Amino acid sequence: MTLEFVEYPDREMLALSLAGKIASQLSQHLRGNETASLCVPGGTTPAPVFDTLSGTEQLDWSRVTVFLNDERWVDGEHPRSNSRLLRRHLLTGNAAAAAYVDLYTGAARPEDAAAxxxxxxxxxxxxxxxxxxxxxxxxxASLFPGTAETGLALAPDAPLVMAVNSVADEPRITLTAPALQRAINTHLMITGPDKRAALERAQTLDARDAPIRAFLGDITVHWAE
Incomplete structure (x- = not known):
């Protein structure tokens, strides 16, 4: 297993390069398979990647299914909804043809929807x-350091999707280690010195205290200042 670290001169170059890499890997997979899947994080950091990716014409988006790593348990139009950001930046243009698995179902609690x-x-x-x-x-994702929920989510026999109620804001739903660790191609996008320092520190810690550690096997890290 290898961790490849790619440093870019600026964030614009990172976004363009990473979007191209993702599109290429999806297209390559579709040459030998009927469908492909793309699982992405929320937050504003990857938005420039999504903006570029959504315009990719060489990819048959109708055969791609998109879903999030995790989601806050809020309505899809809520300002803190990851799905809201995704619809505005990725599931538009050419990528509007992709299928989308929304992790927010409208159930009263995330645990009611997990199965x-x-x-x-x-x-x-x-x-x-x-x-x-x-x-x-x-x-x-929504795997946070030192919580009992993260310990369960990192277990080899964890369910694919789990509710998370240990964070201070909204309840959440998250994919777990068994769903995330087996990805065919894995990328980590980070920007700024603080995130780079966090990644370096994580490599010295147990995954329960630094959940990203559980995914630093075969992975390409993309970083820009």
Whole structure:
């Protein structure tokens, strides 16, 4: 297993290059398979990648299924909804033809929807291309350091999708290690010195204390100042 670290001169070059790499890997997979899957993070950091990716004409988006790493348990029009950002930046233009598995179902609680979401995600595994992010606290998806939920989500026998209620803001839903670790192609996008320092620190810690550590096997890290 190898971690490849790619440093870019600026964030614009990072976004253009990473979008091209993702499109290429999806297209290559579709040459030998009927469908492909793309799993991406929320937040504003990957938005420039999504903007570029959504305009890719060489990719048959109608054969691609998109879903998030995780989601806050809020309506899709809520300002903090990851799905809202995704619809505005990725699921538009040429990429509007992609299928989308929305992790927010409208159920009263995320735990009420977890089993059905696992069934919805399962046909698209292993993930063809997985894009991850990381927080300054070394969390990824909604797997946060030091929580009992993260310990369960990192277990080899964890369900594919789990509810997360240990964070201070909204309840969340997240894909777990068994869903994320088996991706065919895995990328991590980080920007700025703080995220780079967090990644370096994570490599010295246990995954329960630095959840991104669980995914630093065969992975390409894309970084710009």
């Amino acid at each position: 059905a979401l696992a069934e919805a995600v399962a046909p698209h595994l292993p993930i063809t291309v997985l894009l991850l992010g990381v927080g300054n606290d070394m969390h990824t």
